[in-house]
Amino acid sequence: MGKIGCSVDGNLNEAKFSEPLPWIGIYIAVATLACAIMMAADLIHGIHCRKLWFPSKYSCLNATSLTIIAVAIKLSVDLNTPMPRHIDQLAKLSSSALICTLMGNSMPSLGIMENKEILMNIMALGILVITVIVNTCIQLGTGVVYLYWKEHALIMFLMLVLLVILSFSALTVPTTKKYLELKYKKKYKMAAKECSNECDSAVHKKLRQDLMKYWMMAHTCSPQFVLGRSVTCTAAGALCLLSAMTLAEAMLGSYLMPGSFKFCNGESDYKWSTILVLIIQTIAIVVGTIAPAIRWFTAINFRCPSTGKKSRKEFRVEKNWTQFLVEMKECPFTIRIQSRQCRKLAHGAKDRILDLCIAMQIGIVLASKVIRFISIYFISRILLFCMCCKKLIWCKSNNTSIDSGSDSQPSSKPDLSRFVLHLEGENELVEMMMKNNWGEKQPKHLLELLDKSSSGLHGVKEFDSDLVLSLDNEEPPHCWALPVVTLTAIAIAIPNTSSCLRKQLMRSVHEGLVYVKIIEENLHAQRDMTNIRKAAYTVWLGVDLYHKWLDVDLNRMYFQAGSTKEILEGLADAAKNKYESHSKWPIMVLAANSMYRISQTILQNYERNSIQSSEKLFEALTVMISDILGACLTNLQHIISLKCFSSSVELREESVRYAVFLLGKTEKILELVNQKTLPSLGPEEMACINKWRALHKPKNQLHFPASSTESDTASSSLMDLHLTIE
Structure with a gap:
């Protein structure tokens, strides 16, 4: 037991x-x-x-x-x-x-x-x-x-x-959300009007100024920030x-x-x-x-008198604290009671309870302000001492007066005080929010690759020839990522090319695909493109980590192949074999079809070229990859603009914050791509690579820039060389 x-x-x-x-x-x-x-x-x-x-x-x-x-x-x-x-x-x-x-x-x-x-x-x-x-x-x-x-x-x-x-x-949350939502809509219209009236030759600078306005509005009306402050x-x-x-x-x-x-x-x-x-x-x-x-x-630090802030009117209870309870009190009593006397008692009890709640709310706000005032009283002494020490050290280190130079340079930041959304009693918030941090780390490898792109971004049209038949006799729609990944796989397999250049290309494409994925996920939501994008990133995983296109070892081809022609033929044959052995797997079929068409296009161009140079072919492929990435990244401005407005007040701040982050990372990219000759397409057409390709009949020309070590005469002649597909 x-x-x-x-x-x-x-x-x-x-x-x-x-x-x-x-x-x-x-x-x-x-x-x-x-x-x-x-x-x-x-x-x-x-x-x-x-x-x-x-x-x-x-x-x-x-x-x-x-x-x-x-x-x-x-x-x-x-x-x-x-x-x-x-x-x-x-x-x-x-x-x-x-x-x-x-x-x-x-x-x-x-x-x-x-x-x-x-x-x-x-x-x-x-x-x-x-x-x-x-x-x-x-x-x-x-x-x-x-x-x-x-x-x-x-x-x-x-x-x-x-x-x-x-x-x-x-x-206070329901009424605060409604109030700030109304203010946001008014400010948004004002910001949109100002943005449309501004004319700046530098698109990225205008976008930066516009974003600062939208960010200020979205951030200051964030419900969590309203409660947090x-x-x-x-x-x-x-x-x-x-x-x-x-x-x-x-x-x-x-x-x-x-x-x-x-x-x-x-x-x-x-x-x-x-x-x-x-x-x-x-x-x-x-x-x-x-x-x-x-x-x-x-x-406390913000409101301390020692930092120049005033603490008067500190014990005034603003209307937004009691507005919800007052509105509840003014609402009619909705419970159905037969007896008039009982309805009267219930209505009176409701009013008494709400009066008590209003009094408690006022008491809580006043008590909170007392706590803040007491904190300010004691902490201000410490902050004042720290500020004096900081000024003294600064003066000694610079051998100059504290105030010298304070007004020598006017602030270059625009006045965004109109776009700070604040409640009653939060006037100091305007001054606090006049600080903005920009300057994210730029993707340097991608910028170096984009510098090599052609002025008209011709590579978008030239990477795939209409004369090459698909493995299934039907040309599938293209996405931005798959041709970039396929061209990169071909480029790193080409023999007699510099190992440093191959590594540099891999780093650049790795940085570029991050933004390509953002663009395709936000602007290309068609269902028929899902498998193509999956194929692109599945292939890239193998190329990036293991230098393999599917299970074809690109490093082995690079070291063992006798010529560039053998590489292109080997990749085309491998693509054909993959298609035949995985005909029921859409991702494999799409990847194989892309490799077959692009390698056959490059092979036809390569065979018709009188100077068969691996280095020049690698350079031509690099320019083509740069053109495709540059064309795709022209849509970044549209993505950033879309993120500036969200219908949900809870998600708005995070959306605009993401736009700010994206602009900080891609500002130099926008500056580069906007210097190119872009087609006259609408925002939706710019997001689709097939629209770019359909705009003009492709000339299918691979340009081979000359090496910087050659003479001026040779350079001039080689710059005019191109491959033509009949």
Whole structure:
């Protein structure tokens, strides 16, 4: 009977019940680690994107995160497991502090939720927080928690205040979204009108100026940013920092002054797992406190009088805080009640409840502003001292006055203050947003390749001849990536060419295909192009990593082939064999057909050339690849423009941010391709390589530029050489 739950003498075998608890401790530690990873991911994401208000991309309130939190704080709600050691008591306290940290981190995520989703998540969080508070109070009464009762009381108070702040901050989300959406539409029309009136010869410069306007609008009306910069979120950051400091005080006191505490003897049923839980929860709290603390400090730093900001009218409650509750109060009572007296009582009760909520909302906002004002009062002294030291060091290092040269160079940045979307009481936001960071690292290898392209981008028409029959007697539609990949495979297999040039071409195509993929995914969404794009990137994976076209070793062909003609014939034959052996696999068929047509086209040109030079053929193929990439990349401007407007307010900022990133990476590319002679096609036609090819009948000429080492006479004659397909 001992194995069932009773001992031999019939008594309950309590020791058996506590055996799994160390494993439950590991379970708690793993859940806490998951919380720590989510908060760390948000921290890294915010720093990487230079968003010091740290949007909640990973540690947001939802069913999954609330379930993980419920597991991570199990020690706080465990009513009857003995916790005698000081480590056990600290683990209880750290579980409560962890909830404060998680609430502070997840507050901005309320901005991206729908109204019903906000309500359900806040209710679930409220049930969890109230359960923790009630259970902790019971444990304080029964003696399970017998130490750090002041710290527990303070953290429970902070926990409750944070819950109230989150709940009432969520009430502002619906009206704030509507208000900013209306302002965005008006500003967008104004920006579009200004952009259409501007005439700048440099397209990339005009695009840059336009993007700055759209980015400013999209960023400042982002729902997460609106919550992240709010006074309640600033106060939540201060409260999170205070809860972490409370835990730190308890931990330092227990280790530095153990004589001031009276600990119980014995061991917890969680045994060694308690130490693991305490360590991981402490790490999670430290990591999770950084983002709310930086939000708090950023707001304080910006509003400090020492930095030139005024703190008057600090205690005025703006209308947007209570507008939703006021609108609810003005709405008629919709519940059907037969009795007039009962309807009257219900309507009166609704008004009284909403009046109480409005008063609470005003109180929360005022309390948050008090916290911010007190923070400013103390932090401003430190910032003023740091600023004086910084100016003193700067003056000594430059041997000049602080103000000298401050007005010598006027700012070259355009005035974007008109496009900053802000709420009432956020006038200082305009000044803060007048900073813009540009200048992403340019793809240098791709730029070097694009420099070699022809002025008219003739390679788009010349890589494939109409005189070459397809393997299936039907010419399939082309995509941008597949001919680039196929031509690159042919180029690196050509013998007697420089190894450095082959490597350079591979690097350039690798950088170029990144942007080709972006263009094809956004502008070429036809279903019949899906397999062609898959074929291109499947082939490129083998070429890039293993120097193989499908399973044909290009390096072996490069070293073992006797002539260039053998290479081209070998690739054409390999393509034909692949087609015949994989006739039911669309990706293989498309890749094989592309290789066959292009290699046959190049072979016909090569055979009709009086000077059969591998180096010149490699150079001609490089120019052709550059032309195709250049023609494709002319669509980048259209992609960037499309990303500037999104119908969803939740996704708009990320879309425009991507456009900013893309422009920063491709500004030099746009400058290069816009110098070429481009066809007069519409945006949709420019995105299709078949439209480029159909615009004019292809001349199918491979141009062979001369080497820089040859004489001027030879260079002049060789530059005029070309191959003609009859």
